[in-house]
Amino acid sequence: MTTTNINLSDPEVQRCPFGAYKALRDEAPVHRMPDTGMYVVSRYEDICDIVRDPDRFSMAVPMDFLFKTDAAKQYYRDHGYPRRTPLSSDPPYHTEFRDLLEPFFTAGRIRQWEPRLRELIGNLASKLEKDEPVDFVADFCFPLPMSVMTVLLGLPLEDHKILKHWTDVWVLPFSHGLTPEKEMYVAEEGIKLQRYLLDAFERKRREPADDLLTVLVQTRRADGSPLTTQEMLGFAEQAVVGANETTQNGLAMAMKELIENPGVEDRLHAEPGKIRTFVEECLRLQSPTAGMYRVTTQDVELHGVTIPKGCIVHLRFAAGNRDERHFPNPEKLDLDRRNAASHLAFSQAIHHCLGAPLARLEINLAFEILLSRRQHFRFARDAESFDYVPGLALRQLKYLWIQSDPAAAAARATAA
Amino acid sequence: MKAVIDPARCQGKARCFNLYPSIFGKGPDGKGLIVRTEDLDTDELIVDAQSAANACPRGAITLVD
Numbered sequence: 001m002t003t004t005n006i007n008l009s010d011p012e013v014q015r016c017p018f019g020a021y022k023a024l025r026d027e028a029p030v031h032r033m034p035d036t037g038m039y040v041v042s043r044y045e046d047i048c049d050i051v052r053d054p055d056r057f058s059m060a061v062p063m064d065f066l067f068k069t070d071a072a073k074q075y076y077r078d079h080g081y082p083r084r085t086p087l088s089s090d091p092p093y094h095t096e097f098r099d100l101l102e103p104f105f106t107a108g109r110i111r112q113w114e115p116r117l118r119e120l121i122g123n124l125a126s127k128l129e130k131d132e133p134v135d136f137v138a139d140f141c142f143p144l145p146m147s148v149m150t151v152l153l154g155l156p157l158e159d160h161k162i163l164k165h166w167t168d169v170w171v172l173p174f175s176h177g178l179t180p181e182k183e184m185y186v187a188e189e190g191i192k193l194q195r196y197l198l199d200a201f202e203r204k205r206r207e208p209a210d211d212l213l214t215v216l217v218q219t220r221r222a223d224g225s226p227l228t229t230q231e232m233l234g235f236a237e238q239a240v241v242g243a244n245e246t247t248q249n250g251l252a253m254a255m256k257e258l259i260e261n262p263g264v265e266d267r268l269h270a271e272p273g274k275i276r277t278f279v280e281e282c283l284r285l286q287s288p289t290a291g292m293y294r295v296t297t298q299d300v301e302l303h304g305v306t307i308p309k310g311c312i313v314h315l316r317f318a319a320g321n322r323d324e325r326h327f328p329n330p331e332k333l334d335l336d337r338r339n340a341a342s343h344l345a346f347s348q349a350i351h352h353c354l355g356a357p358l359a360r361l362e363i364n365l366a367f368e369i370l371l372s373r374r375q376h377f378r379f380a381r382d383a384e385s386f387d388y389v390p391g392l393a394l395r396q397l398k399y400l401w402i403q404s405d406p407a408a409a410a411a412r413a414t415a416a
Numbered sequence: 417m418k419a420v421i422d423p424a425r426c427q428g429k430a431r432c433f434n435l436y437p438s439i440f441g442k443g444p445d446g447k448g449l450i451v452r453t454e455d456l457d458t459d460e461l462i463v464d465a466q467s468a469a470n471a472c473p474r475g476a477i478t479l480v481d
């Protein structure tokens with residue numbers, strides 16, 4: 001493989017993208033991918049600069065590029081609202097909209113959610129307590145983020161399954177090669193999600209509660225006007241989509257890292273305060289959102305490459321997070337790394353993940369609770385084989401069969 | 417390690433003190449200020465300070481050793 005034809009969508013590359021990342025950083029820090037024509041940026045500093053330069057690198061990437069058939073686009077127009085997430089925009093609109101939502105994600109708010117999160121995580125953790133192998137992805141990572149989001153939005157907990165289904169379908173167009181029939185199916189399910197949310201908005205107008213959907217229907221702009229239906233739908237869709245597979249993979253990959261790195265589990269038992277850095281190191285190394293997009297508003301010159309106006313730039317957070325120029329000894333999970341949390345897994349600056357405090361709380365509580373109940377986590381079955389869902393932007397384990405030793409945890413609890 | 421806010425860059429966008437009030441506070445001018453002036457000496461404080469630096473829309477927060 002030469003640098004010039006590195007293709008991050010290639011399943012071979014996706015099995016282990018780290019060699020390709022290193023080659024890109026060292027030899028082609030601005031790399032035009034052969035199949036899509038997107039420009040991949042892979043060094044830490046370059047990504048930081050670009051996310052701070054919305055004038056030249058706009059977030060307003062046309063979502064239309066996701067659907068290839070006119071039938072699917074037309075279905076959206078005829079039956080609902082176009083897929084448009086209001087935060088996928090630039091200042092000043094982005095600033096105004098985001099400022100309206102920030103109050104829902106403050107330290108005080110997050111502290112209020114903690115007991116509920118502990119309860120949800122505790123219930124799922126109990127289901128893992130079997131003396132046989134369990135699939136950590138299916139039994140824990142799948143249900144957790146969407147259960148949490150369902151509760152925060154103010155929807156009935158039992159709806160998390162259907163919401164998970166719609167969310168999984170919603171992101172299908174982000175991977176390549178959907179058939180026209182499949183695109184149509186995505187559009188139909190997308191409209192079902194919109195109708196479900198529209199009903200929920202109606203309910204919240206009638207019966208306001210302390211939840212995110214109520215915030216959406218009650219929010220007023222500086223001039224007193226409410227959010228438009230399109231804006232509320234777009235944000236609700238982005239919240240469920242943004243919270244789902246990302247957190248799911250953050251959890252799964254953290255368990256994989258825990259097992260693969262000898263000594264880490266013992267250290268976390270001895271020094272539970274290190275769980276914070278452990279979680280950041282896992283986010284850094286595995287970047288559940290491997291990359292996101294910007295579009296150039298003018299010709300831009302970077303490392304001797306001219307990116308023409310109107311091109312899609314792919315910010316490869318996962319590559320920047322292993323850049324030796326910023327993280328010494330980058331491939332190592334290091335519980336003493338001082339700048340671990342300066343990673344790009346949540347991006348930076350204006351579009352820095354709105355849900356980051358929630359995702360962090362979820363993953364930290366999950367490991368705090370799991371480690372207090374079980375011990376000696378190890379892979380069950382064929383530990384050497386891992387399978388990832390194909391896709392460019394998200395890194396996603398299909399399954400993770402693990403086992404643990406309850407007796408050891410019980411012994412430690414008695415000794416303590 | 418300590419957190420520092422560059423007042424020339426800070427525009428009082430509030431992310432730091434809304435999210436990490438044990439380290440950052442709101443000054444009388446509405447801008448961010450450091451309330452934790454001692455060394456950031458736990459993993460929790462270091463991770464929180466760095467998260468704030470990443471989140472700050474203005475890039476106004478830096479960490480110094």
Ligand code: HEM
Nearest residue numbers: 012015016017018019020022023285286331332385386387
């Ligand atoms: C310079 C080249 C390469 C570097 C720097 C590199 C680096 C790494 C690293 C650091 C990991 C550990 C996984 C992690 O940190 O999450 C890994 C895993 C792996 N690598 Fe590579 N690698 C390179 C080339 C290759 C090649 C050429 C292959 C095979 C075609 C390969 C196959 C794998 C596989 C199968 C895994 C396990 C993936 C998993 O855990 O799911 N790597 N690689």
Ligand code: HEM
Nearest residue numbers: 087242243246247250289292345346347351353354355359
């Ligand atoms: C480990 C879990 C998560 C990861 C890795 C992640 C990653 C990201 C990244 C990288 C961005 C920035 C995109 C860019 O700069 O182009 C982002 C934005 C966003 N995320 Fe997350 N996210 C996670 C969890 C969540 C959760 C739980 C929510 C729930 C509310 C959420 C909601 C959002 C929203 C609304 C944005 C858009 C912010 C904006 O554009 O202003 N995310 N996320």
Ligand code: SF4
Nearest residue numbers: 426429430432448472
């Ligand atoms: S987040 Fe940045 S801009 Fe906002 S108050 Fe803090 S330092 Fe100032």
